[in-house]
Amino acid sequence: MQTPSSYSYRTQVLLLVLGVLAVGFFGSPESGNATTWARYHHAGCGSMSLQTGDQSSVFWGYVDGVDGGGIDVYYGETLTVLNGQTVVWSPGYSLGIYGTIVILGTGQLKQTYIWIQDGDGDGYSCSGCAYYAYAGDSYPGGSYVRRCNLSHWMEEDDCDDTWYEQPWCDPG
Amino acid sequence: MRINFTEEKAFWLRGLIALGIVAALFTIGGDKEQEGLQGPVAGKGTTENRETVPEYTIPYPEGRTEMNVSSGEPGPKPSKMIADPFAPKKGEMQTWRIKAAYEEPIDSIEMTLQLDSGEYPETLKLAEGTATDGWWEGTWNMPDSTEHRYAAVILLKSGKATTKVKPVFRDITRTIF
Numbered sequence A: 001m002q003t004p005s006s007y008s009y010r011t012q013v014l015l016l017v018l019g020v021l022a023v024g025f026f027g028s029p030e031s032g033n034a035t036t037w038a039r040y041h042h043a044g045c046g047s048m049s050l051q052t053g054d055q056s057s058v059f060w061g062y063v064d065g066v067d068g069g070g071i072d073v074y075y076g077e078t079l080t081v082l083n084g085q086t087v088v089w090s091p092g093y094s095l096g097i098y099g100t101i102v103i104l105g106t107g108q109l110k111q112t113y114i115w116i117q118d119g120d121g122d123g124y125s126c127s128g129c130a131y132y133a134y135a136g137d138s139y140p141g142g143s144y145v146r147r148c149n150l151s152h153w154m155e156e157d158d159c160d161d162t163w164y165e166q167p168w169c170d171p172g
Numbered sequence B: 001m002r003i004n005f006t007e008e009k010a011f012w013l014r015g016l017i018a019l020g021i022v023a024a025l026f027t028i029g030g031d032k033e034q035e036g037l038q039g040p041v042a043g044k045g046t047t048e049n050r051e052t053v054p055e056y057t058i059p060y061p062e063g064r065t066e067m068n069v070s071s072g073e074p075g076p077k078p079s080k081m082i083a084d085p086f087a088p089k090k091g092e093m094q095t096w097r098i099k100a101a102y103e104e105p106i107d108s109i110e111m112t113l114q115l116d117s118g119e120y121p122e123t124l125k126l127a128e129g130t131a132t133d134g135w136w137e138g139t140w141n142m143p144d145s146t147e148h149r150y151a152a153v154i155l156l157k158s159g160k161a162t163t164k165v166k167p168v169f170r171d172i173t174r175t176i177f
Helices: A004-026 B004-034
Strands: A046-048 A055-057 A064-065 A072-073 A078-081 A086-089 A094-095 A098-105 A108-111 A115-117 A133-135 A144-146 B065-071 B077-084 B093-100 B108-115 B118-130 B134-139 B149-158 B161-165 B169-173
Touching: A004 A055, A055 B169, A064 A115, A078 B169, A098 A108, B004 B149, B065 B161, B077 B161, B093 B108, B093 B118, B093 B149
Parallel strands: A046 A072, A055 A078, A064 A086, A072 A094, A078 A098, A086 A108
Antiparallel strands: A098 B065, A115 A133, A115 A144, B065 B077, B077 B093, B093 B134, B108 B118, B108 B149, B118 B134, B149 B161, B149 B169
16 A cells, blocks of 8 residues: 555656656747747847747847857748848858758848948947848947947837937826 | 535546636647648638738739748748739738748648638649749639738648748738837
8 A cells, every 4th residue: 555655746746757758848849830020139140040949930030049159940940031131141151051041032131241220339220220121241330339249139229319328208 | 525526526526627718728729739721711710800900011012923932841931922913802812922932842832821701722733844943833712801811821842741830911810019
């Protein structure tokens, strides 16, 4: 006859195993879903891998992609480049296509840098600027900065790009 | 003995509850992995009650649109796709053509459109060339709108080899702006 403590142990083991299964299941790739509108890299530099489990396969802005890194599209995944869009990966890094890339119309892939306007130099891009970034090998002048040098580049627009560090817009 | 009996019952009760929870999770999660080809799934991934399309959204190209495809996958190789027109209104006619080649004959090309209110499976037929190098075509009336979501899952099958292409043209269903 098993003791109460052994039942408790068995229960815990059972729940642990089932919990792991459940977490594993919910963490599994949504392979069938052509998922999401991308917002991969907020700020900072780094490469991006599109692989099973990622939730995005299309970028957001006309000039978008990765600044300060490369892009790998792994088996089973698709990166879509939209019409009129330039998807960038940086010099010195690679574009690895082990899956599929679909390029619409005038879309293009380009190995260069991404530049965004930041008039007051506070690390926040001006409102909407992330959407209209610039792709080029050298500094375009003006208030442009490399995207990977911004503190925030998309999720927080600068509501006043002439005032250092006033990132939050007051709707009132 | 009486205590042990109670503990035993409690053990099995907890086990049954845990199994029930896991079964429920699998039932719910099963929908998540459905890849279409099983009839329109109205309401799945629906965009009803979602916000309007954000200001910063790249518009769809107008009319006939060509797409270049590069695939590093080991199966059938798609190289070009044409949608004509690219984003018709609901009810309007649309034709998709896909150029694909492979060392073995391609058996089928199946395409599931993922649109605003559901997923819609379509089958393309060989229209030009051969099954090892040819154009596949399908024409249909657009079953749904594309305002919030327009994507596709395309399966190119040859024997046991399958290439999956998943272009996303718009999906603001989970956008965070």
